[in-house]
Amino acid sequence: MRIKLAISLATILFTGGINLLNANETIKLEEIKVEEDSIFSLSNENYYQTLSFSGTKMDTPIKETAQSIQIITKDTLEDIGAVKMDNVLDYVSGVDRQNNFGGTWDNFSIRGFFGNDNNGMSMLKNGFADNRGYNAPRDSAIIENIEFLKGPSGSLYGNSEPGGTINIVTKQPKFKPQHSVKLTSGSYDFYRTSLDTTAPISENIAYRLNVVAEKKGNFREYVESKRYVVVPALTWLLSDNTSISYNADFVRQEQPLDRGIVAINGDLKAIKKDVYIGNPNDGDIVLKNYTNQIKLEHYFNDDWVSRSGIAYKDNSFKGYGSEIIPSTYVTTDSVNLRTRYRDYSSDDIQFQSDIKGEFDVGSAKNTLLFGVEAYRVKLNSLLYNNSNAIRVDNIQSNPTYTILKTGLGTLNTNRYEKQNGTALFVQDELAIGDFRFFAGLRYDKVDMKTVDYKTSKTTKQDDDAILPRVGITYLINQEWSIYTTSGTSFRPNSGLDRNGNSFDPEEGLSFEAGLKYEAEDKRYGATLSAYQITKKNVLTKDLLDDTFNVASGEVESKGIEFDINGKITDNFKLNANYSYINTEITKDNQGLQGKELRNIPKHSATLLAMYEENIFQNSSYGLGGSISYIGSKQGNDTNSFKLPSYTKVGLISYYKYKKDLTFQLNVENVLDKEYIESSYDYSWLNPGNPRSFMLSMNYKF
Template structure:
């Protein structure tokens, strides 16, 4: 569907929505009618005048304020997302301490590491959506059209969520229906013929039913030759008040993302820069690889006596990735001839999950407790079919990187992968947040989980199975020595089943991790500015990496140690600030393939980001805002470094460090009309964001400008 057709649909839908003023209070249910109105806020469209303070955090499953929680948590509010001009998750990562980019599969999904530790090398780390599993299977880059805030839960969270990384996880919280009508229509145009249209509308449909609908459509060119993408997002939600004590909530999303699989540029003799950052090494006639995601969540809540609440949730997700691609294999010694392989993929997954929880407060042994008890279960099926042909001297399927000629007759790929993976997981979760004394908080938790995992290879007829059971405990302690200050420490274990198999068809053992964290938090008296400083020490074993020969292998043990600083909030009347600084030391501790002591793939020693925005009344009327940001990412290992390479004297392939700047500005001519400007990579820096190997390197975009108009009605 083109941008014109889908954009016309958005305008048509917008025209059918009753026009009302933007909501002017924080009420989200009729029960709040008696609540005082504190201040005017905006509930749809890009915001101005809001704050970066975290407010509510769903992912901790505790009512403890963030200051008192013995854990490092960074929340990017909707105001922060709007100030950054972010429409995808990838666009906010530089401003969160301890987050680094990993292989993004040619731009077809998100893949990040938190505190230096990534998840599965293909599909990435486990993420959450409203506290439920959010990205099992193959998922397009996450769109933020229907996202209210992004919660980075650092440290081990396996005691709450099971399969996860010891460095932390990401919980995306969707926009909820509101009980006051408001609508926003936005349109953007940017460099390389990039266009986006979005609609956000919400309101009541009767006294007990409220809706929200987010739509978005993109038709986006690229600085990369022959690369173009389209995406459409439909995200409905509703809240139904069944009784005064019960509610049923639904949130869904249909997302279609289509683009050529683009493996980026290649390093020549280990050096970047000879191949232009615009150069596409695939075949334009291959067409798009398409990712289609469908997500449905239902949550039933019931308030019991004495402040207790029962909650039941159901989640169903389907994903599909299919298409043909021509991908780099290796660069010959002449420094310009690239041998290529051809792949035809059809990947599908189905994920069904149930969750039931009971949460409330009680007094026991003279202490105040907030107790959570939950059980959950999931069924996940993944089918992967791929046809593939590798190059050879007789059929190199080659291209000249410095003078490419496209349109070759492609070789016919043959069956390569045909597997069916089935996972069944069942878990029991317990958590207790204890007020030990006015200045002390204790958080205890544990989760016992059993996963039955089977992988059937249809080509060979073989099936591998495993059914590990693991208990993941966690303990944390906070001390509040003075108003606005906290000192905290925590420790925990993590557990994650490894999908797939090694070159011999054997299943990988699960990843097991442990993590320690020590830190301090500060919060201003008005709670509008806060900071967290933390140090951490993490180790995990059975980590799956590319072993340098194109196969997957499990590393013996890896570690990550470091320090992070996050700060966000309001400075005085006019300034907002968000920033981070992180330093880490990652390395392979024990392995039979990777070089002992080598750094982990894609993780810099230092990264930092800061964004400051100034707001005031405009001399010509209305309000204006102007700001800027800087991000720095240090040097990173660009391909896993093997012991064989070290013995041969081959240097590790490194991605160079980079620093980029951005400019943001807006003018709100009236309360219902706003113009925006976003300039990324202001000084047109050449840089590389991530890589998987010397021939799969993702270049960063040159300077690009986006103009937007946002209307509220």
Template sequence: MPIAPFTLRLLPLALCTALPVLAQDAQLSTVEVVGRTASGAYHAEEAAGAKTELPLRELPQSVRIVTRQAIDDLGATKVDDVLDYVGGVSRQNNFGGLWDNIAIRGMPGDQNIGMATLFNGFSAGRGFNAPRDLAGVERIEFLKGPAAALYGSSEPGGTLNVVSKRPLWKSAHAVEAYGGSHGLKRGALDSTGPLADRLAYRLNIAVEDRDGWRDHVGSQRQVIAPAFTWKITNDTVLEYTGEILRHETALDRGVVAVDNRLGAIPRTRFLGEPADGDVRVDNRTHQAILSHIWDSGWTGRLGLSHRTTGIHGTSTEALDLQPSGLLTRQRRLRDYDSDDLAVQAELQGKLEASGLQHELLFGIERYHFDMDTLMQRVNGGPTYAIDIYNPIYGQARPTPAANTDTFERQRNTAFYLQDAITLAPAWRLLAGVRVDRYDQTMLNRRTGVQTQQEPTSTSPRLGLSWLPSSQWTLYANAGRSFRPNTGTDRGGADFAPETGRALELGAKWESRDKRIGATAALFDIRKRNVKTTDPTDASQSIAAGEVRSRGLELDLAGQINTHWRLNASLVLNDVEITRDNNLEVGGRLLNVPRVNGSLLAVYEDAFANGQRFGMGGGVTHTGKRLGQARTQAEVEAGTAAFELPHYTTAKLVGYWRITPNLRLTLDVDNLFDATYYTSSYSRLWVTPGMERSITVGLQAKF
């Protein structure tokens, strides 16, 4: 169904039913701009995802916020464009370009799903999620460390919270047009203003088409993100946020390594089958928040979020590489759908007890999640193979047969409590706990077998901050996390959930004018019950693995002076498998470098005629990473490890404000056209980084 007609029919229904979806605290400040920003901030003072009024400098946790200014300076249109500029983030398997997937502090999630993500404080990681477009996004909050005490099932390395743009009470409008390398064409609209004395709207729309830089791999994307704010009374507000996104592209598993060597074939070569066409990812999200400030100063919030996702299409994927260069392939048909309904109720306020000031948060959450998964596949054999050195497309395509046909149902009820305590003028204590009761049922339609598990998890966290001066903070925190494992073992029993614990020790500094902030953090994370191969049956799994991550993070961001703003990061990360029945004990995890770092600097000034300009650039470095895990048998046999080489990339950014309302921009990515590889699932599925690309944009405000 076309997106625009669908949305026009759905918006009145959403407004009439007034689904109260919990988004963000209405007390947070709103950015008073539309379109691309200028002379904004890199350093943020608070994070909505932390669910506390404590400023970031006082919060006993490392939080990295990518502001709208940083997004615009990078020319970023999707989350993937900013990842290299956030310390401790490494790219993981992106499902052939159909979703975003990262590890934070070396801790990846389930390799068969995307990353753990929040959208305005609600889970946005369940289901099948297209690469997130940034047209309707105000900022991205990387919450380092466990978030289970607030959000439940998650990774101990960190969680990403995407915050959407909000309606403004002054009319403002912007249109943007972009063109560039590899057939890029993109248009965007950002419009906001009052509809009545107590009703305001915001509408973000983006349409994008790319021919793509890899052979036969283009993409199309459409996103519409409406938002409404209704001030029912002076103390009661209803907010609605929606997002409809469609993403279409060929499922592209990348290139292959020959004898552990990359570069044997061009980075542009497509090894699938062009005749398969595109795979379509559809995401529809609807949220609202009903908030009321009571006479006592406490705030009550009630919300409901509804998300549907789906992946539909056919692909051809690498199966086995012969010494001759002949690549056998598998053809797959996917028909995936999910439905996610979540309700939250919170009460937040301050009180004084025993001479101490408390900021309390009480919350209840309930979600219903259904996932319908149908995959058919067939091994094409020699008649469907392709020569990687001289590919010839167009062979007769084999018809996939039934392989996976499941229906998964998840139900979860959770209670959580958080208390931010001012122990003394220089001391803050943050304590929280969440109890989740999880009910999962999995029906295998092919066998008729249904399994069920009902784990209960308690996730505490505790943090302490010491503020020895108005600029410095020393802090420590500890927390636990969990994530249910899907599937069953060879005996039909459910897997125990993954559990994690994390320790963090750090220091924060903020300039006196609050325009620059820096964080240094040491962390130690352990995760247990990671699924690994059953030693008695290699086709089955057991929850017996353990991994560990230790590291040092350094982050700095802010406005250095009138002309310069800067964003920098450096991370040293040691991740290893500490227990496994099949993989190399002591080996590293896939795609996690020991070293990564970045630097972004932008200079702004004005010409003599008053026209403003900005210019700058960025450099990122990613160290060597493991490209395919080695088994213990391979280690004993002396099989060499497959590693992705380190890489350094540079980018160039600039703008010229021709008039106060008209601006021209230039973005050059991979300035020196370096050949590099961003992630790998195996030697046969290696994702190459984009070659040099140039984008020119024109933005007009009115």
């Protein structure tokens, strides 16, 4: 019903926009040619990009946008040898790793906020929501570049965390034939083959296809994974001013659940980093993600454009996994594990439509955007729990695994959830001289229904929110700008309190100010920002009955960030960042007030540098490296232990022969530093990768 309502509203938007254009007389449109590179595949300037479509959906240059926006470009992805999204996190300030559900999906925080423990923070793909349900880690075969939108984006994208939002821009078809095959091999039996091909099918239709097959071993015992990715895309130029794009990705990942290592009597180094605390006979958890997106773009004239799209995702997560109970404090050389069987699935359909127009208001230039959005997501969760099903002995020396119980065990969860959402939004940007004034407003309405088949209980709740954002940018000169902005965020809280009432949604409020620099030749840029964010209505335990929650918690994050990236000289590329984050739980019923958020280092910094030189005609080489410092951070919610700080070093080198053949060698953690990357508690510690090598050959034809 809501999808139908949104489509009806979109029709009104389209006809309203057309009527606006035809109010006085019929307008003869000038010839408008839709270029082969759409707004979703902006050209890269090495490590720096001047535009971000998803920041405002208004094509506003980053230097003029009242928000910190950092982009990991295609060149950065290639240089660091990224195969998954997790590989890029060190190269953006304020982004930190969180509990990734045993390595089966992406989960990280921005500016201290990480959203739901099991689903993570909000994420977008080409502007569509992409993190509802159960998603395998994103593969680089999908990615053209990654946009990190710092601060709340609720006025444009609705349900989100106040720390920021990530938008993945996928690879798009080109009308110039380009084909490549890449073979990669690395330490611990890592093998990957990928194909990237694009070409015109006809004068008006072009395709792109990326295919990946990957088999990956691990320094961790019994942990091997397989991944298969197919990413088709089509662009159809219906006319000089209208185009349709289709983007899809089909991912299958097979991997055992791996919660990492455990501490013994609080000692984080009590056992070796390769010890597997699980059941080697559980087999793989299989994730399947099938995504389809269709977008229609139409230019009415040089000033007015409409965009509409539909996205559909079908995800599943199924398999056995044995794990230690996360609150367990291990004191001996043996641990008992529970075995859980999970059968999760999700079904997500969403619709978007907006119109953007530019017109003059006196001597000022005005850009207006308004639109509608609707979605429906269904989630099915089936979970069986078999307590004390396996014992692992001798975990400090030579682990042995003893099966104590078999079978599914007890039905723990059998639940169906359905969420419907609709939204209206409007944004306006006014350019007056050297000032840019920005204002956005969004109204969100979310209805949720949960059916617990185990207890035969059905619950419903309705939430709505009005989400404003304002910002001012002053262009000091051609290279420098200064900005300030404030915005809100919103995320529904599911469940009921002890009186059977639904919870108020989480609400975030952010204040930010910053200074931006962009070189005159636009080859590199930098951003310095400071922010303060408060999130309230965080769920915490009810003091009268701790089996229930109350929405009374509050969390605060303050920080400073600095990022610089781009091509500093003809031969030298740089990506560097620094982040200071101070988080605090300011209200809580469980004695956590004054505690810091887990896995958030106060200080972190990364430097990536690359030197490139031509050897002879059409051949070149590159040498570079990276150094990352991650400060100490709290290992659990109670702040009872810290994960030590660490520094890791990487090396990069490539040789390109006649532009068609490239050999690349990457070395990760050159000094073989041992460290804990993230944790959930003493019993779930994720050790970082030891020294490893990756050699690839990329042939273009």
